[in-house]
Amino acid sequence: MQKMKSKHISAICGAALVVATGGGALAAGAQIGVLGLYKAEDAQVFSIDTAQLNALGCTIRHTGIIGAAQGSIELEQPNQFVLLACGESLFDDPEKRSQIEGLAGAAQGLAVLEGELTDFPGAKRDSALSQRQYILKIGYYNNRDVDARDQQLGALTKQAESLPDAYATQSFIGVNHASGLARPDEVVVLYYDSPDAGERFRKNNKGLMAKIGAFNKTHLNQSVYYVGQITQ
Numbered sequence: 001m002q003k004m005k006s007k008h009i010s011a012i013c014g015a016a017l018v019v020a021t022g023g024g025a026l027a028a029g030a031q032i033g034v035l036g037l038y039k040a041e042d043a044q045v046f047s048i049d050t051a052q053l054n055a056l057g058c059t060i061r062h063t064g065i066i067g068a069a070q071g072s073i074e075l076e077q078p079n080q081f082v083l084l085a086c087g088e089s090l091f092d093d094p095e096k097r098s099q100i101e102g103l104a105g106a107a108q109g110l111a112v113l114e115g116e117l118t119d120f121p122g123a124k125r126d127s128a129l130s131q132r133q134y135i136l137k138i139g140y141y142n143n144r145d146v147d148a149r150d151q152q153l154g155a156l157t158k159q160a161e162s163l164p165d166a167y168a169t170q171s172f173i174g175v176n177h178a179s180g181l182a183r184p185d186e187v188v189v190l191y192y193d194s195p196d197a198g199e200r201f202r203k204n205n206k207g208l209m210a211k212i213g214a215f216n217k218t219h220l221n222q223s224v225y226y227v228g229q230i231t232q
Helices: 006-017 050-055 094-100 146-161 195-204 206-219
Strands: 032-039 058-072 080-086 108-119 133-141 168-179 186-192 220-230
Touching (some): 058 133, 133 195, 146 206
Antiparallel strands (some): 032 080, 058 080, 133 220, 168 186
């Protein structure tokens, strides 16, 4: 997958505007989301140790290939990812925590992010999973004006969701624990129904893209958007 131009990728962050949160304590009984980021010599070869995964009390939401990135955080660029839903925190158990990085076999474990998982019902669409363009946003908020940030989030989200070819925000992780990098505030998982739909959305909504770019500049210290395809 070719690297997307910054003016195009900036539009993608609109789907990440659905929720903004810090890393507070997890609610009792909450489902835990875990994002593992990996680098392999061949990104197409991706195998998960399912026996090890079952022992950790987790199920696979998605595995996939990362083909492009926009933005910069203090992490080497991964080319594979796995998204898990777990019954309890893996970071609370040193033995479980030590197993996460090795889930992807020979792939090098770069980072693991964990926190309370929120799923959005509006993300259920008829588009084929294999045809979607998936985006993983990792963001660090500066928290300088939280009230203004929340107001702008709501306005941008409302504007974006009514437009043709709009993305779907699938899930959100309010990050509480991290290894391999400084703990970010959030992981947002979103998708376009196809790469072509994403291109049309970005081309036809330049005003919204400009607003989103301004939002990022004002409220984010760092962020990265990993663009990829689901393999499972």
